[in-house]
Amino acid sequence: MRKPTRRTETGRGERVLPGVWRLRLPLPWPGVPHGNAWALARDDGLVLVDCGLHAPGSLRDLERALEPTGYALEQVRLLVCTHAHTDHCGQAAAVQERAGCELWMHPRREQLTASLDDREAVLARRIEVARQSGVPEYPLQEWADSRRGQDTGMSGPLDVARELLPGVTIASDLGGWDVYETPGHAPSHVVLHQPERRLLISGDHVLGRVSLYFDHGWTPDPVAEFLASLDRVEPLDVRLTLSGHGRPFTDLRGHVEGNRALVRERLGAVVEALGECGEATAFDLLPAVYGERLEPATASWLMTKMLCYLEHLERAGRVRRVPGEPIRWSAA
Numbered sequence: 001m002r003k004p005t006r007r008t009e010t011g012r013g014e015r016v017l018p019g020v021w022r023l024r025l026p027l028p029w030p031g032v033p034h035g036n037a038w039a040l041a042r043d044d045g046l047v048l049v050d051c052g053l054h055a056p057g058s059l060r061d062l063e064r065a066l067e068p069t070g071y072a073l074e075q076v077r078l079l080v081c082t083h084a085h086t087d088h089c090g091q092a093a094a095v096q097e098r099a100g101c102e103l104w105m106h107p108r109r110e111q112l113t114a115s116l117d118d119r120e121a122v123l124a125r126r127i128e129v130a131r132q133s134g135v136p137e138y139p140l141q142e143w144a145d146s147r148r149g150q151d152t153g154m155s156g157p158l159d160v161a162r163e164l165l166p167g168v169t170i171a172s173d174l175g176g177w178d179v180y181e182t183p184g185h186a187p188s189h190v191v192l193h194q195p196e197r198r199l200l201i202s203g204d205h206v207l208g209r210v211s212l213y214f215d216h217g218w219t220p221d222p223v224a225e226f227l228a229s230l231d232r233v234e235p236l237d238v239r240l241t242l243s244g245h246g247r248p249f250t251d252l253r254g255h256v257e258g259n260r261a262l263v264r265e266r267l268g269a270v271v272e273a274l275g276e277c278g279e280a281t282a283f284d285l286l287p288a289v290y291g292e293r294l295e296p297a298t299a300s301w302l303m304t305k306m307l308c309y310l311e312h313l314e315r316a317g318r319v320r321r322v323p324g325e326p327i328r329w330s331a332a
């Protein structure tokens, strides 16, 4: 239920290292005021990693953020997206149209492409899942109506020239960036590691301020995938992490551990809440796990995570479904 808020920021760019710029792009989402794209110098142009949400004025924000690089949007030689969320790939079509560059992304992006192909069908499925999870009819319809009225955040369909998979290297003046698959936050998520400079472009897999999100309904167990992806990045030699939101940070391993701890805490809170109340729907569990005051703007986001936690715990044999509708859960 992320309703658009008024835009108060504009795009801003800053050099992080020679040949690496952070492009800070505003987002119209409560609690997520901006996202980062990263510009990497290459030959006489740029590699752009992520490109921001598409909205009125958003391409101008990207152009403004590119100013400190000394390159224009037309000089982007390659666009790479860390994952198929609109705040990371929304402007891909517009960037490609201006720059004539290729787009490289991981193939597991159906969570986004399905809703571009048939938005109403994907919405209907989400409404049904929410209904079965105990979300009352009134907020559900209100949420559905607000979704219908929202822009897609995309400037056009994704036209991917190359699948971003392990073994692919992204060349830049700093050296090559290796691709690591890190599903969990999104099935299509990858991170890019530059081993000589010890840099990691982490997308939304590991953020400076620990914050969890998992796409629900596209893979069997996003929470387990996310934990495995943390294990995958932990051994990488990294001195600076360039994440999809917020400032660059050091201490990747501390952040990896922080993410693990928060997952453990949330899973523990779900089991504990079920232990206290006996049986509950996913919707009933939200206040117990996330606090009494549920903000309508973030409730659907929390529901998505709750379903991922419950299904992860079910696989681990720690909770079980009670037969009937809506689906109720109990501790195993």
Ligand SMILES: [Zn+2]
Residues within 6 Å of the ligand: 083, 085, 185, 186, 204
């Ligand atoms: Zn994301």
Ligand SMILES: [Zn+2]
Residues within 6 Å of the ligand: 035, 085, 087, 088, 204, 244, 245
């Ligand atoms: Zn993001």
